[in-house]
Amino acid sequence: DAGITQSPRHKVTETGTPVTLRCHQTENHRYMYWYRQDPGHGLRLIHYSYGVKDTDKGEVSDGYSVSRSKTEDFLLTLESATSSQTSVYFCAISRDPQEPQHFGDGTRLSIL
Amino acid sequence: TQLLEQSPQFLSIQEGENLTVYCNSSSVFSSLQWYRQEPGEGPVLLVTVVTGGEVKKLKRLTFQFGDARKDSSLHITAAQTGDTGLYLCAGADIGGGSQGNLIFGKGTKLSVKP
Numbered sequence: 665d666a667g668i669t670q671s672p673r674h675k676v677t678e679t680g681t682p683v684t685l686r687c688h689q690t691e692n693h694r695y696m697y698w699y700r701q702d703p704g705h706g707l708r709l710i711h712y713s714y715g716v717k718d719t720d721k722g723e724v725s726d727g728y729s730v731s732r733s734k735t736e737d738f739l740l741t742l743e744s745a746t747s748s749q750t751s752v753y754f755c756a757i758s759r760d761p762q763e764p765q766h767f768g769d770g771t772r773l774s775i776l
Numbered sequence: 777t778q779l780l781e782q783s784p785q786f787l788s789i790q791e792g793e794n795l796t797v798y799c800n801s802s803s804v805f806s807s808l809q810w811y812r813q814e815p816g817e818g819p820v821l822l823v824t825v826v827t828g829g830e831v832k833k834l835k836r837l838t839f840q841f842g843d844a845r846k847d848s849s850l851h852i853t854a855a856q857t858g859d860t861g862l863y864l865c866a867g868a869d870i871g872g873g874s875q876g877n878l879i880f881g882k883g884t885k886l887s888v889k890p
Contacts, residue, residue, distance in 0.1 A: 704882070707880045767819050770816075
């Protein structure tokens with residue numbers, strides 16, 4: 665299995681609080697992605713990174729920011745969490761954007 | 777907006793039955809991937825198909841890429857309870873759409889009952 669670790673695996677927090685999710689990889693892949701997965705919507709791309717300090721928006725980026733200060737770490741931040749951001753968040757990595765992606769085991773985030 | 781339509785959305789069958797899941801689009805893909813996702817885990821790559829008309833087999837699973845590289849199918853022979861899960865297809869748009877990133881279908885949720 666690709667070395668991808670997401671933390672935390674579960675989090676419950678309140679509306680309006682900041683939340684940061686971490687993705688750590690040991691594969692030295694250039695591309696990293698954050699998705700959210702919701703019933704009826706499938707996997708939706710939030711943000712992605714194509715190198716250290718190089719990031720871009722995905723399909724559903726509003727309310728989220730990301731940072732990548734090292735090749736191995738990609739952080740997803742919800743500056744002020746809302747109930748609509750309750751979801752399961754997945755990190756993925758790949759060598760190239762059109763190559764298969766390897767996924768972490770997800771973070772289940774509940775915002776009350 | 778590029779779309780990958782998967783059908784059916786849900787499928788519940790008895791052990792031993794055969795089934796086919798479809799993945800269709802109006803876009804041409806340079807490659808198409810199939811993933812399986814089990815509850816509480818991330819998607820895991822099953823196969824990548826690249827050439828139009830290509831057929832790949834993985835034990836009881838047969839994957840086919842359409843001649844025009846716009847569609848794909850996954851056929852499972854004699855399904856087992858261990859095949860239960862969410863099956864996702866993902867395409868790499870040859871036109872570079874979606875910022876060059878993979879486009880995922882919404883998935884087919886398969887339940888195989890003993």
